[in-house]
Amino acid sequence: MGRSLIRPIVIMGVMYAVLKFVLPNIPGSAELPFSLILLYLLLTLSGIIIFETVSAESKDAFWGPMQKFLTGDNIGGLKPFRYGILIFFPLLVGWQTYNATAPSGQPPTESRVIHPAPPGEYTGLVNPVPRTPENIMQGKGFYAAFCSPCHGANFDGKGPAARGYNPPPANFADPTTIAMLQESYLFWRIKKGGVGLPIEGMPWKSAMPRWELELPDEWIWKIIMGEYDGAHQSPRTWE
Amino acid sequence: MNPVKSTAQWSAYVKGVLIIALIVGGWTDGLAQESVAVRAPLISGALPVDDPNAAVWNSAAPAVFPMSPQVHWPDRIQEVTVQDLTVRALHDGTQVAFLLEYDDPTEDPDDAAAIEFMVGDKKAHFAHGQPMLLVDGGPVNIWFWKHKDGKAVDMWAKGFGTLRPHSHQDVKAKGEYANGKWRIVFSRSLVTDHPDEDMQVTPGQFINIAFAVWDGRKDATGQLIEKGSQKAVSSWWYFRAEPPPDYSGYLYAGVAAVLALGFQFVLIRKLKEGQSA
Known part of the structure; x- marks a missing residue:
């Protein structure tokens, strides 16, 4: 096989390896879908073909070996x-x-x-309940009564009632749940429950009660306080 | 080429080709999804609508769904008897039958079970299709069986307090209790005359399905422990009546392969002509 064919093959191989193995490992990136990899490889191939066929000389050097490979008589071990x-x-x-x-x-x-986007009126609300040990303690008491059957006494989403629910109850000890959210977001989620989710949150599947029908706002704010304290997390703040 | 090596070489080529094919084709099968869906295979004989112990049930793969105490709305319950529900289904092109199996230490007159389906194209909340605040939801169709009644009730709901039996009753049910286990068969025709109220089965299409179970045991004062909304529930899962086998994919693949072969043939002919010219 001629030297001019080795270079395009190496380029294609390197390109594939970069797209498949290197790019996904760059922080903030993700695995590329196969269709996208294919698209990039086709673009690379088009580029190579254009480059290799700009002059009659390079065109012959490029196509010649391929033609020989497909139709030539003396290709020996490549047959x-x-x-x-x-x-x-x-x-x-x-x-x-x-x-x-x-x-x-x-x-x-x-x-x-x-975590779909909350309605405007639930962004930036500040917890009106003073952060006192008594209020936190009271919030934990409400949590134990109303939330722990699903979200768990250890705030890990593994309460005794959790096993049949899909989606599973949120695990507050996980740093990707309440630690990423503001208190006003939790206030929205607890108040409106599963049925208050927008369509992308698939409200028809959520078992989360609409607590605004049963609990006063003040209790909900206290529950939020108790949740963060119990799960050893802090609400997200604007950096 | 050394002819002695050719077998080993060919085997290496074949392996190489297979590996490339796997990479290029993508490993699309993924992992087996356990108990995301109940699948009803198409059978040719009669459906065992009255026989929860019929051998033909073994031709359907069991799906196991975890159950939770119902906590979504009052009255709630914190603990329930039934932890897992095993579901099988069969269809014969006209009718569909579901077999629900679960462990229950005692046989009680108030033992009961239900299957819930979404009706139509709109999504319905799994709790009796209760209204959602930001999404326009649809109704649910509920098939309910209670031991002491010995029959199914075909019902409809769209939100709390709207549950009512249909004026038309299309569902049959038969339960049998043995060795600490309930086996209950529900059956109905695949389609009905009431598409707005009943779920309709189109073989090949997935529809949403959920389950509920009430253990009819009583407490020391003679009160039922599990009743009404105090029950074991499942989330929404999927049900599909399997379509008849479809071999058209093989036909298309064959045609495509022959076309590709023809393309190669023409290409090589052209290349050879170019060389000899």
């Missing part, structure tokens, strides 16, 4: 590889077609937003 490619390509096309057309049989995928 099985040629037949491998010729067999593999139709099989790949058939297999991809099968994947694209065969019924999947999988349930619909559900992408539920765990």
Whole structure:
């Protein structure tokens, strides 16, 4: 195989490795979907083809080896590889077609937003209850009575009533739940419950009660205080 | 090429091709999703609508769903007897049958179980389709069975306090208690004349399903412990009546592979012509 073919193959390989293994590991990044990787590889390939075919000389150097590989007589040990490619390509096309057309049989995928944006009136509210040991203690008492059956006596979302619920009750000890949220967000969630979620939060699945029908606001603010204290977390503040 | 090596070489090529195929095709099957859905296989014989112990139930894969005490709205309950519910389903193209199985240490006249479905395209809250504040919800269809009644009640609800039996009763149920276990069969035709009130089964499509169980035991004063909203509930899961086998994917794949082969043939012919010219 000519030298001019090795370079494009190496470029494609490096590109694939970067997209598949390097990019996802950059902080703040995520794994790329296969369709996106394919798109980038196709763009890379187009670039290579344009670059390699700008002059008649480079064009011959680029296509020549490929033509030889596919049709030449004296390619020696590469011959099985040629037949491998010729067999593999139709099989790949058939297999991809099968994947694209065969019924999947999988349930619909559900992408539920765990912390959807709150309505405007629930942003930036300040807890009106003074942060005293008595109030925190009282909040923990309310928490034990109303919240702990699902959210757990240890604030870990593993209460005795939690096991059948999907989505599972929030784990307040997890740093990605209440530690990322402001008190006013919790006030909204507790007051309106599961049925108050916007559509992206899939309200039809949530068992969270709409506590505004049963508890006064002051109790809810105290529960929030007790929750943060018990879970050893602090509300998010504006940095 | 050394002919002695060719077998080993070919085997290496085949392995290489398979590995590339796996990478390129993407490993799309993913992990098996346990008990996200109840699947009713299509069977050719009669459905065991009156027989919770029929051998044919074994042809349906069991789905196991965890149960919780109902805490969403008052009156709540903190503990329930039934922790897990095993569900199987079958259909014959006309009717669908569900088998609910669960452990219950005592057989009581007030033992009861129910299946809930979303009706139509709108999402319904799992608690009797109660209204959601920001989403326009739909109704639910509830199939309810109680031991002492010995029959099913086909019901409808859209929010608290709206639960009522249908004027048309299309659902059958039969329960049998043995060895500390309830087995209850619910059955109905796949479709009914009331698409606004009843769930409709289209083979191949997933619909939302949920469950409830009441243990009919009584406390020391003779009061039922689990009653009304004080029950064991599940979340929404999925149900699907499996469609008849569909082999069209293989046909399309075959056609595509032949086209690709033809393309290769023409390409190589053209290349060879170019060389000899």
